[in-house]
Amino acid sequence: MNQDPDIAKAPSEPPPIRRAPPAAVLRWIRLGWNDLRRSGWPSLLHGLIVTIASLVIVEITLLFWPLLPGAVSGFLFIGPILATGLYALSKKLESGERPQVKDAVDSWRRGCRCLFYLGLLLILAATLWVGITKLIFYFFVEAEIDRPLDFLYYVVLQGNDTFMEWTILAGMVIALAYSLTVVSVQLLVDRDVTTKQALITSLRTVSENPVTMFAWALFLLLATTLSIATFMLGFLLLYPLMGHASWHVYRDLVDADDLPKRSGSE
DSSP states (O other), rough: OOOOHHHHHSOSSSBBBBBOOOOHHHHHHHHHHHHHHHHHHHHHHHHHHHHHHHHHHHHHHHHHHHHGGHHHHHHHHHHHHHHHHHHHHHHHTTTTTTOHHHHHHHHHOOOOHHHHHHHHHHHHHHHHHHHHHHHHHHHHEEEEEEEESHHHHHIOOOOOOOHHHHHHHHHHHHHHHHHHTHHHHHHHHHBOHHHHHHHHHHHHHHHHHHHHHHHHHHHHHHHHHHHHHTTTTHHHHHHHHHHHHHHHHHHHHHHOOOOOOOOOOO
């Protein structure tokens, strides 16, 4: 029986995890900004695409606004996979070369089957999550809500215990998604590992650096919130910044030097 070459060559054990202090978050942001500045247009193109896509999603969800919280949180599921091209640009800069749009496109074209499966899984999870948030509204929001501000008023002043329990569950789901994707996509782009190994590595990265990863999550949340508050225009700069900085999170915390390189990698 033929075996997937990605799986056949992959090592059996996940790579070792390094530890970093919370102050490392500032370093990752600084390095991410340097990558954004040096990459120029190829990086900004990612921000432009995400900004346009976000505006389209908001226009659609505002027609049926209870889907908006699910759509926004669903972005946290698929955001890392969308940044695949940004990881390739940062990797190119590490080798001392000038990154181009072609490098980002090639990273998608040569993406391994594992990366494809992970992306498909995240898209399905995000879609399912949007549906779940709709059901939460239907069954547990008892007030008549016509606008997003009505919903905010309900949550702060009138929300019942059952709805708050579902809200806590929602936070746990988002935390799990974050733990599974914080370095898994970068590892799949860079090294020849399976999806399972990448996900385990991501979970171990969070479990061995809980305070630092919490601080990193706060930065991602702040950047995403700021982008939304500026009518998605903040994504023009903040999305590529988050993507490039995420590459340096991976490089600092995952000791992948002994793993075989992904086919086609520099």
